[in-house]
Amino acid sequence: MTSNESAVYDAVVLAGGGARRLGGADKPGVRVGGRALLDRVLGACADARATVVVAEPRPTARPVRWAREDPPGAGPVAALDAGLRHTAAxxxxxLSADLPFLTADTVRRLLAALRAGPGEGVLLTDGDGRDQPLVAAYRTAALRRELAVLTADRGGLTGLPLRRLTAGLELTRVPDPVASFDCDTWDDIASARARIREHGHVLDEWISAVKDELGIDLDVDTGLLLDLARDAAHGVARPAAPLTTFLVGYAAARAQGGPEAVAEAARKAAALALRWAQEAEAEQDRTAEPTSTEPSGTEPAGTETTGTETTGADTTGTEPARSRPDAG
Known part of the structure:
Protein backbone atom coordinates (compact mmCIF):
# COMPACT_ATOMS: atom_id res chain seq x y z
CA MET A 1 0.00 0.00 0.00
CA THR A 2 1.43 3.40 -0.98
CA SER A 3 1.51 6.39 1.32
CA ASN A 4 -1.24 8.03 -0.74
CA GLU A 5 -3.46 4.96 -0.41
CA SER A 6 -2.88 4.80 3.33
CA ALA A 7 -3.98 8.43 3.65
CA VAL A 8 -7.35 7.89 1.96
CA TYR A 9 -10.40 8.65 4.04
CA ASP A 10 -13.99 9.75 3.51
CA ALA A 11 -15.86 12.39 5.49
CA VAL A 12 -19.47 12.52 6.63
CA VAL A 13 -20.74 15.90 7.85
CA LEU A 14 -24.07 16.06 9.68
CA ALA A 15 -25.66 19.39 8.83
CA GLY A 16 -29.34 18.78 9.61
CA GLY A 17 -31.20 19.34 12.83
CA GLY A 18 -33.60 22.03 13.95
CA ALA A 19 -31.15 24.37 15.75
CA ARG A 20 -33.76 24.97 18.42
CA ARG A 21 -31.28 26.75 20.71
CA LEU A 22 -30.61 29.19 17.86
CA GLY A 23 -34.29 29.91 17.43
CA GLY A 24 -34.53 27.70 14.37
CA ALA A 25 -31.85 29.62 12.47
CA ASP A 26 -30.00 27.96 9.61
CA LYS A 27 -27.02 27.01 11.77
CA PRO A 28 -24.75 25.58 9.02
CA GLY A 29 -25.16 28.87 7.16
CA VAL A 30 -24.36 31.14 10.11
CA ARG A 31 -21.17 33.03 9.35
CA VAL A 32 -18.16 33.15 11.63
CA GLY A 33 -15.20 35.11 10.32
CA GLY A 34 -17.07 35.79 7.10
CA ARG A 35 -17.52 32.09 6.30
CA ALA A 36 -20.49 29.80 6.82
CA LEU A 37 -19.91 27.27 9.59
CA LEU A 38 -20.45 24.43 7.14
CA ASP A 39 -17.81 25.83 4.77
CA ARG A 40 -15.33 26.12 7.62
CA VAL A 41 -15.80 22.43 8.41
CA LEU A 42 -15.57 21.46 4.73
CA GLY A 43 -12.30 23.38 4.50
CA ALA A 44 -10.79 21.31 7.31
CA CYS A 45 -11.47 18.02 5.50
CA ALA A 46 -10.79 19.24 1.98
CA ASP A 47 -8.46 16.31 1.20
CA ALA A 48 -11.11 13.65 1.88
CA ARG A 49 -11.63 11.35 -1.08
CA ALA A 50 -15.38 11.71 -0.74
CA THR A 51 -17.27 14.20 1.41
CA VAL A 52 -20.92 13.51 2.15
CA VAL A 53 -23.07 16.19 3.75
CA VAL A 54 -26.30 14.92 5.27
CA ALA A 55 -28.74 17.79 4.82
CA GLU A 56 -30.83 19.52 2.21
CA PRO A 57 -28.51 20.66 -0.62
CA ARG A 58 -27.22 24.22 -0.52
CA PRO A 59 -24.37 26.20 -2.11
CA THR A 60 -21.01 25.28 -0.57
CA ALA A 61 -17.43 26.47 -1.00
CA ARG A 62 -16.43 23.16 -2.58
CA PRO A 63 -18.32 20.29 -4.23
CA VAL A 64 -19.78 17.60 -1.95
CA ARG A 65 -22.19 14.69 -2.15
CA TRP A 66 -25.59 15.14 -0.55
CA ALA A 67 -27.59 12.62 1.43
CA ARG A 68 -30.67 12.70 3.64
CA GLU A 69 -31.82 10.50 6.47
CA ASP A 70 -35.19 8.82 6.11
CA PRO A 71 -37.35 10.31 7.40
CA PRO A 72 -35.76 13.80 7.53
CA GLY A 73 -35.15 14.82 11.10
CA ALA A 74 -34.77 11.22 12.32
CA GLY A 75 -31.72 12.12 14.38
CA PRO A 76 -27.93 11.85 14.24
CA VAL A 77 -27.63 8.06 14.13
CA ALA A 78 -30.01 7.83 11.19
CA ALA A 79 -28.18 10.72 9.50
CA LEU A 80 -24.82 9.02 9.97
CA ASP A 81 -26.21 5.80 8.50
CA ALA A 82 -27.45 7.73 5.46
CA GLY A 83 -24.06 9.35 4.97
CA LEU A 84 -22.09 6.12 5.32
CA ARG A 85 -24.06 4.60 2.44
CA HIS A 86 -22.10 6.93 0.13
CA THR A 87 -18.63 6.10 1.45
CA ALA A 88 -16.13 3.38 0.58
CA ALA A 89 -12.88 4.21 2.42
CA LEU A 95 -18.16 15.78 11.88
CA SER A 96 -20.93 18.15 12.82
CA ALA A 97 -21.38 21.30 10.74
CA ASP A 98 -20.91 23.77 13.60
CA LEU A 99 -17.20 23.52 14.45
CA PRO A 100 -15.66 26.96 13.87
CA PHE A 101 -12.15 26.02 15.00
CA LEU A 102 -11.73 22.65 13.34
CA THR A 103 -8.56 22.64 11.22
CA ALA A 104 -6.85 20.33 8.77
CA ASP A 105 -4.19 19.70 11.43
CA THR A 106 -6.85 18.37 13.81
CA VAL A 107 -8.22 16.12 11.09
CA ARG A 108 -4.74 14.72 10.39
CA ARG A 109 -4.18 14.18 14.10
CA LEU A 110 -7.40 12.21 14.48
CA LEU A 111 -6.64 10.02 11.48
CA ALA A 112 -3.04 9.43 12.55
CA ALA A 113 -4.17 8.35 16.01
CA LEU A 114 -6.75 6.00 14.50
CA ARG A 115 -4.20 4.36 12.23
CA ALA A 116 -1.56 4.12 14.93
CA GLY A 117 -3.68 2.08 17.34
CA PRO A 118 -5.85 -1.01 17.39
CA GLY A 119 -9.01 0.86 18.37
CA GLU A 120 -12.14 1.46 16.32
CA GLY A 121 -12.40 5.19 16.74
CA VAL A 122 -10.66 8.34 17.99
CA LEU A 123 -12.76 11.25 19.21
CA LEU A 124 -12.10 14.60 20.80
CA THR A 125 -13.23 15.56 24.27
CA ASP A 126 -14.21 19.11 25.22
CA GLY A 127 -13.02 21.33 28.04
CA ASP A 128 -15.25 19.48 30.51
CA GLY A 129 -13.97 16.06 29.42
CA ARG A 130 -17.16 15.14 27.56
CA ASP A 131 -16.99 12.94 24.48
CA GLN A 132 -17.60 14.67 21.15
CA PRO A 133 -18.55 11.81 18.79
CA LEU A 134 -19.12 14.27 15.95
CA VAL A 135 -15.46 15.33 15.94
CA ALA A 136 -14.00 11.89 15.38
CA ALA A 137 -12.41 9.38 13.02
CA TYR A 138 -13.74 5.81 12.91
CA ARG A 139 -13.16 2.49 11.24
CA THR A 140 -15.95 2.41 8.70
CA ALA A 141 -16.54 -1.32 9.19
CA ALA A 142 -16.98 -0.84 12.95
CA LEU A 143 -19.62 1.86 12.46
CA ARG A 144 -21.53 -0.29 10.00
CA ARG A 145 -21.40 -3.23 12.39
CA GLU A 146 -22.86 -1.20 15.26
CA LEU A 147 -25.49 0.37 13.03
CA ALA A 148 -26.61 -3.08 11.96
CA VAL A 149 -26.81 -4.20 15.61
CA LEU A 150 -28.91 -1.18 16.57
CA THR A 151 -31.20 -1.64 13.59
CA ALA A 152 -31.78 -5.29 14.50
CA ASP A 153 -32.30 -4.59 18.20
CA ARG A 154 -34.45 -1.48 17.86
CA GLY A 155 -36.16 -2.08 14.55
CA GLY A 156 -34.75 1.20 13.22
CA LEU A 157 -32.47 4.13 13.99
CA THR A 158 -34.94 6.99 14.34
CA GLY A 159 -34.44 9.12 17.43
CA LEU A 160 -31.41 7.24 18.77
CA PRO A 161 -28.64 9.30 20.41
CA LEU A 162 -25.08 8.88 19.21
CA ARG A 163 -23.95 7.44 22.55
CA ARG A 164 -26.01 4.34 21.76
CA LEU A 165 -23.84 3.87 18.68
CA THR A 166 -20.44 4.67 20.18
CA ALA A 167 -21.06 2.58 23.31
CA GLY A 168 -20.18 -0.55 21.35
CA LEU A 169 -16.90 0.83 19.96
CA GLU A 170 -13.36 0.67 21.32
CA LEU A 171 -12.48 4.36 21.44
CA THR A 172 -9.44 6.52 22.05
CA ARG A 173 -10.06 9.99 23.46
CA VAL A 174 -8.01 13.10 22.67
CA PRO A 175 -8.59 16.27 24.72
CA ASP A 176 -8.99 19.41 22.60
CA PRO A 177 -11.30 22.11 23.99
CA VAL A 178 -10.73 24.41 21.01
CA ALA A 179 -11.25 22.13 18.01
CA SER A 180 -14.19 20.45 19.76
CA PHE A 181 -15.95 23.77 20.42
CA ASP A 182 -19.35 23.75 18.73
CA CYS A 183 -21.91 26.50 18.30
CA ASP A 184 -25.21 25.55 19.88
CA THR A 185 -26.30 29.02 21.03
CA TRP A 186 -25.93 32.64 19.93
CA ASP A 187 -23.54 33.13 22.84
CA ASP A 188 -21.37 30.39 21.33
CA ILE A 189 -21.49 32.18 17.98
CA ALA A 190 -20.48 35.46 19.64
CA SER A 191 -17.59 33.76 21.44
CA ALA A 192 -16.36 32.21 18.21
CA ARG A 193 -16.55 35.49 16.34
CA ALA A 194 -14.61 37.26 19.09
CA ARG A 195 -11.92 34.60 19.26
CA ILE A 196 -11.00 34.71 15.59
CA ARG A 197 -10.38 38.44 15.87
CA GLU A 198 -7.82 38.00 18.61
CA HIS A 199 -4.30 38.93 17.59
CA GLY A 200 -2.99 35.40 17.60
CA HIS A 201 -5.70 34.11 15.26
CA VAL A 202 -6.89 36.89 13.00
CA LEU A 203 -4.26 36.60 10.25
CA ASP A 204 -4.65 32.85 9.73
CA GLU A 205 -8.43 33.22 9.86
CA TRP A 206 -8.38 36.03 7.30
CA ILE A 207 -6.10 34.15 4.89
CA SER A 208 -8.32 31.06 5.12
CA ALA A 209 -11.43 33.15 4.50
CA VAL A 210 -9.90 34.86 1.45
CA LYS A 211 -8.74 31.54 -0.01
CA ASP A 212 -12.24 30.11 0.38
CA GLU A 213 -13.85 33.20 -1.11
CA LEU A 214 -11.53 33.17 -4.13
CA GLY A 215 -11.53 29.41 -4.58
CA ILE A 216 -7.79 29.14 -3.96
CA ASP A 217 -6.41 25.86 -2.66
CA LEU A 218 -2.78 26.86 -2.17
CA ASP A 219 -0.63 26.80 0.94
CA VAL A 220 2.05 29.47 0.84
CA ASP A 221 4.58 30.80 3.31
CA THR A 222 2.75 33.82 4.70
CA GLY A 223 5.87 34.85 6.61
CA LEU A 224 7.74 35.11 3.31
CA LEU A 225 5.06 37.37 1.83
CA LEU A 226 4.93 39.53 4.95
CA ASP A 227 8.69 39.97 4.81
CA LEU A 228 8.39 40.95 1.15
CA ALA A 229 5.67 43.48 1.96
CA ARG A 230 7.87 44.97 4.69
CA ASP A 231 10.88 45.23 2.37
CA ALA A 232 8.78 46.88 -0.35
CA ALA A 233 7.23 49.34 2.11
CA HIS A 234 10.55 50.31 3.69
CA GLY A 235 12.75 50.17 0.60
CA VAL A 236 10.38 51.77 -1.91
CA ALA A 237 7.17 53.31 -0.51
CA ARG A 238 4.32 52.13 1.69
CA PRO A 239 1.86 51.61 -1.20
CA ALA A 240 4.42 49.33 -2.82
CA ALA A 241 3.71 46.61 -0.25
CA PRO A 242 0.22 45.47 -1.38
CA LEU A 243 0.97 46.10 -5.05
CA THR A 244 4.14 44.03 -4.91
CA THR A 245 2.51 41.09 -3.21
CA PHE A 246 -0.31 41.22 -5.76
CA LEU A 247 2.18 41.14 -8.62
CA VAL A 248 4.01 38.20 -7.03
CA GLY A 249 0.76 36.25 -6.90
CA TYR A 250 -0.09 37.21 -10.45
CA ALA A 251 3.34 36.11 -11.69
CA ALA A 252 3.02 32.76 -9.91
CA ALA A 253 -0.44 32.25 -11.41
CA ARG A 254 0.79 33.02 -14.92
CA ALA A 255 3.55 30.46 -14.41
CA GLN A 256 0.84 27.97 -13.32
CA GLY A 257 2.96 27.21 -10.29
CA GLY A 258 2.28 26.28 -6.72
CA PRO A 259 3.94 27.41 -3.48
CA GLU A 260 7.38 27.07 -5.09
CA ALA A 261 6.46 29.57 -7.81
CA VAL A 262 5.19 32.02 -5.21
CA ALA A 263 8.40 31.65 -3.22
CA GLU A 264 10.57 32.19 -6.30
CA ALA A 265 8.62 35.28 -7.38
CA ALA A 266 8.77 36.64 -3.84
CA ARG A 267 12.55 36.06 -3.74
CA LYS A 268 13.05 38.02 -6.95
CA ALA A 269 10.83 40.87 -5.81
CA ALA A 270 12.54 41.03 -2.40
CA ALA A 271 15.95 41.20 -4.07
CA LEU A 272 14.71 44.03 -6.29
CA ALA A 273 13.36 45.92 -3.26
CA LEU A 274 16.75 45.51 -1.56
CA ARG A 275 18.61 46.86 -4.60
CA TRP A 276 16.16 49.77 -4.75
CA ALA A 277 16.79 50.57 -1.08
CA GLN A 278 20.57 50.28 -1.50
CA GLU A 279 20.50 52.76 -4.39
CA ALA A 280 18.55 55.24 -2.29
CA GLU A 281 20.97 54.85 0.62
CA ALA A 282 23.96 55.31 -1.68
CA GLU A 283 22.44 58.50 -3.11
CA GLN A 284 21.80 59.84 0.38
CA ASP A 285 25.40 59.12 1.35
CA ARG A 286 26.68 60.82 -1.81
CA THR A 287 24.71 64.02 -1.30
CA ALA A 288 25.73 64.17 2.35
CA GLU A 289 29.49 64.22 1.52
CA PRO A 290 31.40 67.59 1.19
CA THR A 291 31.75 68.67 -2.46
CA SER A 292 34.71 71.10 -2.09
CA THR A 293 38.06 69.95 -3.53
CA GLU A 294 40.13 72.49 -1.51
CA PRO A 295 42.23 71.18 1.38
CA SER A 296 40.42 71.14 4.66
CA GLY A 297 40.71 74.38 6.63
CA THR A 298 41.39 76.67 3.58
CA GLU A 299 39.17 78.95 1.55
CA PRO A 300 39.16 79.44 -2.21
CA ALA A 301 41.54 82.18 -3.42
CA GLY A 302 40.09 85.66 -3.80
CA THR A 303 37.49 85.36 -1.06
CA GLU A 304 37.21 86.81 2.39
CA THR A 305 34.97 85.53 5.15
CA THR A 306 33.04 87.26 7.86
CA GLY A 307 30.96 85.08 10.09
CA THR A 308 29.60 82.20 8.02
CA GLU A 309 29.05 83.94 4.67
CA THR A 310 31.56 83.79 1.83
CA THR A 311 31.52 86.12 -1.19
CA GLY A 312 33.83 87.30 -3.93
CA ALA A 313 33.83 90.90 -2.58
CA ASP A 314 34.62 92.70 0.62
CA THR A 315 31.78 92.13 3.08
CA THR A 316 30.99 94.32 6.06
CA GLY A 317 27.91 92.64 7.38
CA THR A 318 25.60 94.08 4.67
CA GLU A 319 24.12 92.29 1.67
CA PRO A 320 25.56 92.90 -1.80
CA ALA A 321 24.01 95.96 -3.52
CA ARG A 322 22.22 93.77 -6.09
CA SER A 323 20.19 92.16 -3.34
CA ARG A 324 18.97 95.42 -1.81
CA PRO A 325 15.48 96.50 -2.70
CA ASP A 326 16.58 100.20 -3.08
CA ALA A 327 19.61 99.58 -5.24
CA GLY A 328 19.63 101.86 -8.29
Missing part, protein backbone atom coordinates in the same frame (compact mmCIF):
# COMPACT_ATOMS: atom_id res chain seq x y z
CA UNK A 90 -11.72 2.10 5.36
CA UNK A 91 -11.58 5.18 7.57
CA UNK A 92 -14.28 7.83 7.88
CA UNK A 93 -14.20 11.23 9.50
CA UNK A 94 -17.51 12.11 11.18
Missing amino acids: DDVLV
